Amino acid sequence: MHQQTVLEQPLLKLAQWTEGVERSALQQMLMRASGPDVISFALGLPAPELFPGREFSEAVVSVLTSQALALQYGPPFLPLKSHIVSLMRRRGVDCTEDMVFLTSGAQQGMSLVARLLLDSGSEVVLEECAYTGFQQILQPYSPRLLTVGTDLETGLDVDALERLFTRGCRPALVYAISDGHNPFGVSMDLAKRKALVNLAERFGVPILEDDAYGLIQYEDYPIPPLRSFNDELVFYVGSFSKILAPALRVGWIIVPKGLNDLFSIVKEAADIDTSTLSQRSIAAYIDLFDLGAHIKTLSQVYRQRRDTLLQALNTYLGPRARWSKPRSGLFMWVEVADLLDSAKLLARSLEKEKVAFIPGSAFAVNGGSLGRNALRLNFSNSPPDLIDEGIRRLARLLP
Numbered sequence: 146m147h148q149q150t151v152l153e154q155p156l157l158k159l160a161q162w163t164e165g166v167e168r169s170a171l172q173q174m175l176m177r178a179s180g181p182d183v184i185s186f187a188l189g190l191p192a193p194e195l196f197p198g199r200e201f202s203e204a205v206v207s208v209l210t211s212q213a214l215a216l217q218y219g220p221p222f223l224p225l226k227s228h229i230v231s232l233m234r235r236r237g238v239d240c241t242e243d244m245v246f247l248t249s250g251a252q253q254g255m256s257l258v259a260r261l262l263l264d265s266g267s268e269v270v271l272e273e274c275a276y277t278g279f280q281q282i283l284q285p286y287s288p289r290l291l292t293v294g295t296d297l298e299t300g301l302d303v304d305a306l307e308r309l310f311t312r313g314c315r316p317a318l319v320y321a322i323s324d325g326h327n328p329f330g331v332s333m334d335l336a337k338r339k340a341l342v343n344l345a346e347r348f349g350v351p352i353l354e355d356d357a358y359g360l361i362q363y364e365d366y367p368i369p370p371l372r373s374f375n376d377e378l379v380f381y382v383g384s385f386s387k388i389l390a391p392a393l394r395v396g397w398i399i400v401p402k403g404l405n406d407l408f409s410i411v412k413e414a415a416d417i418d419t420s421t422l423s424q425r426s427i428a429a430y431i432d433l434f435d436l437g438a439h440i441k442t443l444s445q446v447y448r449q450r451r452d453t454l455l456q457a458l459n460t461y462l463g464p465r466a467r468w469s470k471p472r473s474g475l476f477m478w479v480e481v482a483d484l485l486d487s488a489k490l491l492a493r494s495l496e497k498e499k500v501a502f503i504p505g506s507a508f509a510v511n512g513g514s515l516g517r518n519a520l521r522l523n524f525s526n527s528p529p530d531l532i533d534e535g536i537r538r539l540a541r542l543l544p
């Protein structure tokens with residue numbers, strides 16, 4: 146896909162790493178195509194009609210009328226950390242308040258982990274297609290990116306990782322999404338999770354576990370995250386974005402012991418505090434209302450949307466394609482047998498059928514060719530009838 150450099154400004158000398166930064170034509174195309182008549186499977190947005198707006202406004206009012214410190218700079222809010230300890234217990238992770246480090250979203254959590262673990266030119270292991278937000282975090286470090294494959298049913302190729310390690314590679318970190326992978330929509334199976342942690346322990350390599358979606362689960366028996374098997378090498382990153390609202394910009398890291406002070410220093414340099422008002426309002430919301438019930442509702446609605454998408458793919462695409470069946474998260478990865486370039490398909494799809502999605506190639510690490518025959522489809526942001534209609538239209542354009 147055609148790329149444009151972000152800034153062409155001859156007088157201004159920017160840092161060297163910005164030279165490689167490109168703005169993709171894809172981003173521009175999607176911005177132009179966000180009109181109300183477009184059925185969008187593109188972005189990873191939660192369903193806006195499920196935001197608990199009324200309840201949250203009650204929580205904000207209660208905070209603002211009783212806590213003057215809610216508008217002040219302030220230390221991390223301990224009651225919120227206690228709520229996160231309970232959420233983590235639900236997730237199968239035992240931790241204490243002193244291991245919870247509050248961040249401005251999972252995105253900042255990952256930036257801070259990168260800041261602590263990476264030097265310029267460090268090696269990092271990712272899957273061949275990876276969340277673009279993490280790839281952007283890495284860019285200023287000009288890292289050496291090493292990739293391993295992904296199985297659409299069981300997740301990251303742990304054997305390939307072992308081969309890398311056995312050949313002597315000792316990356317600064319391995320990036321993994323064990324649940325609701327973005328973009329693949331797969332959750333790693335239990336055996337692979339254990340094997341991955343085992344490898345990290347054997348070779349002394351840290352893992353950044355991005356669990357932005359893991360509290361939204363569609364099957365009865367969620368698999369515990371990597372952090373439940375190791376508390377020294379796994380940096381677990383969580384978020385309120387998908388279980389409450391992304392606009393609050395609150396997430397957390399479960400940090401290995403002894404690193405809290407260093408995290409505080411890099412966090413202070415980045416943005417001083419996570420919004421005190423957001424921290425206290427979320428804590429008040431959880432005190433006043435039932436976050437567990439809210440997560441259950443989200444999971445039920447998104448499960449139904451996932452099932453509608455699965456059904457529509459079956460009906461309209463059938464044997465022409467194969468796709469992941471997400472147990473968690475908001476995305477499905479669809480590989481179409483004879484599709485040569487999903488970016489070109491997107492242009493036609495926007496023009497002729499008014500359907501948007503993200504071409505798989507947008508996630509390729511190192512500009513690889515993986516994903517050219519694939520589409521990443523989000524299923525949380527459209528009601529079932531639009532999901533069905535969108536796939537029906539899309540199928541008309543597919544080989």
Ligand SMILES: Cc1ncc(COP(=O)(O)O)c(C=O)c1O
Pocket residue numbers: 189249250251252253276278322327355357383384385386391395396
């Ligand atoms: C895989 C993944 N990690 C992290 C994030 C960032 O989440 P947050 O809103 O908590 O910063 C996203 C956002 O969509 C994501 O898809």
